[in-house]
Amino acid sequence: MSEANTLSETQEQIAGIGGADLVVGILGADETHSAGAAMMVRESLGALAERPKTVVIHNDGDGAEAAADDSFFVVRDRTFGQSPTVATVESVGAAYRSLFAAGSKLGARACCVVASNLQTVTPHWISQLAQPILERNFDLVTPCYDRHKFEGLINSGIVSPLSQALYGRRIQNPMGPDLACSKRLLEKLSGAANDPNPMMPLVRLAPEAIRSGLQVAQTHVGERVYPPTDWVNLSSVLAQLLGPVFTDMELNAALWQRVRGSQPVPTLGEEAHLTESQTGPIEVHRMVESFQLGVRNLQEIWGLVLPPASLLELHRLSRTPAETFRMPDSVWARVVYDFALAHRLRSIRRDHLLRAFTPLYLAWVASYALEMESGGEGVEERLLRLAREYEAAKPYLISRWRSPDRFSP
C-alpha cells in the first residue's frame, strides 16, 4: 500500500483538478474495504440522471487508478485514516473540515461523506445521499438507518430528541455521520470567520441549515454497523460528543428559544423492516449498579447541576430493584436540559460535568432496555414518545436558561 498524501500534497492535487460537481469523502476506509471504495462511488453514479464530475477523497488509493478517468478523480488524504467510531473528536472534526474545505475549493454542488464501517455500505448509500442535493435542490441530507432497538443509543436518547425539541425538525440522525450537503450550506458553514465550535463541524450542520432556511431531508440508506461499546472509555466518548452539542446549543440560544413544536422533514427512499435478532436476556445490572454508585458518591456534583426535585427523583429511582427500574422520560429530558444549562453556566469544570453525566445516561439506557424488553411498543414509537417529552419539557429549559439564578424546586 502506498503512503497517503500529506495535507499540502492533497491540497495541490485538489487545486490541480480545478472544479467538480460532487465530492465524496470516505472516512475510515481500512485496508479490508478501502480498495473497493473508489469503485463503489463510481458505481453509485449510475443511479444519477447525469454523471457528475466527481472527486473521491479517502485514505487509500489502492485500485483507484482503475476507476479514475477525466471526470472521476481519486485523492488520498491521511487525515481520513481513522473511522469516527474509533478516532477522537479532534481527528474526526479535522477530517470533516478537510473534506468541506475541499468541497468549497472545488466549488462542488454536493459534498457527500461516508463515515460508517464500509462492511455494509453499498453504492446505494452514496446515490441516496447525493441525489437529493444534485437533482432535487435539497441542502442537507441526513441518513435514516434501519434501526435496531439497542443501537445508536447516544443519538436516540440525547442528540436526536434534543435537536428535534430545540430546532423543530424531526431528524433521525442530525449528526450523520454519513450525510451530504449542498454548496449553499458549505458556503454558510465557511462564512463564519472564526468557527466557535471547531471540534465537531457535524454539530453545526442541521442548526445552520435550519437557521438559514435551507432544505433538509433524510433518506433511508439501510443497515449500519455500529462499533462495539468501549465501556472503559464511555465517559470520554460522552464528554467528547456532548461538549460540542451543548456548546452549539449555547451559540444558537436565540434561534431555538423562538421555535415551538416540531415538523417532520421529507423522508426519501424506502424503509426496510428489520427483524430483531435474539440476543438472549439483556444484562442491565452493571448499568443500574453504576447509577446507584453515582447516586451515593456524586451528590455534591449533581447537586450543583440538578434542582432538588430531580435529585429526589433520582434517589427514589436508585432504590428501585433492577427488574422494575424505569426512569420517566420527563425526568430524563430535564436532566439533559439541566446539564446543558450547567455547561453554559460553567457551574463546575466542563470536563467534570460531562463525565459526571455517565451514570445518569447508563440509568436511562438500563430503563429503556428493560422497557423495550418487556415488549408492547416498537422502537420508532418509543423514541417518538421520548422526543415528545423533550418538547414538553422545553418551556422548563427556556425558563431556566433565561433565569438560571431563580430557584427551581
Add this chain to the structure above:
Amino acid sequence: MWEQARQALDQSWARLLGQFAALLPGFLAMVVAIAASFAVAWMLAALLHALLSAMHFDQRLERGWPSVSDWSPHHSPALLVTRLAAAAVLIMGFLIGISALDVSLTYDLVHSIVGYMPNLMGGVMVLLIGTILARFLSRSVLIGAVNINLQYARLLSVGVKWMVLVLAVAMTLDHLKIAPGIVQLAFGILFGGIVFALALAVGLGAKELVSRSLEREAEKTPTETAEEPFRHL
C-alpha cells in the same frame, strides 16, 4: 560622697527623661500612622466590598473557583479579599509607625518583617494552589472511579485530597521556615501513612473485587457471554 551619688542619680534621671522625650514624637507618629491606617483600611474595605458586590464577585468566583469560597469567611470570597486588603493596609501602617520611632531595634524588626514577606506570600500562594489542586484531583478521581464502577470511589477521592493537602501544608510550612526538621519528619510519616492506608484499603477491596469477578466469570452461562447488544455511538 552622697553628693556625688545624688548628682549621678540626677544625671541618670535627666538622661532617661531626655531619651523618653526624644522618643515621644516617634510614639506620636506611630499612633497617628496606626490610626490613619485604621481609617484607610476601613474606607478601602468598604469601597472594595461595594465594588465586588456590584460585580457579583462571589457568584462569578463560585463558578470558576468553587474551592475558594470553602475557606472564605462566611463562604464569601469578596469578604476574604476585603479583609486581606484591610489587613495589608493595617500591617503597612503598623510598620510605618514602628519605623517612625527611629530606633535601631525597631529598624531591625521592620527589616526582618519586610524580609519575611516574600516567604509569607509564597506560602499563601502554595497553600492556595494546593487547596485548588486537591479539590480538582479529588473530583477527577471520584468521577473517574464511579465511572469504572469502583465501590471505594469516595475513599480514593478523599485519600487523594488529603495527600495533596498534606503536601501543600508541608510545603507551606517549609517555605515559612517553621520548624523545618519537624515538618519534614511529620510530612514523611503522614504522607506515608496515607499512602499505606490507601494501598491497604484498595488492596483489600481489590482482593474482594477480583474474587467476585472470578466467581462471576466461573458462573457465567453461555447466554451471558453472548455479545452485548448495546451500541452507543
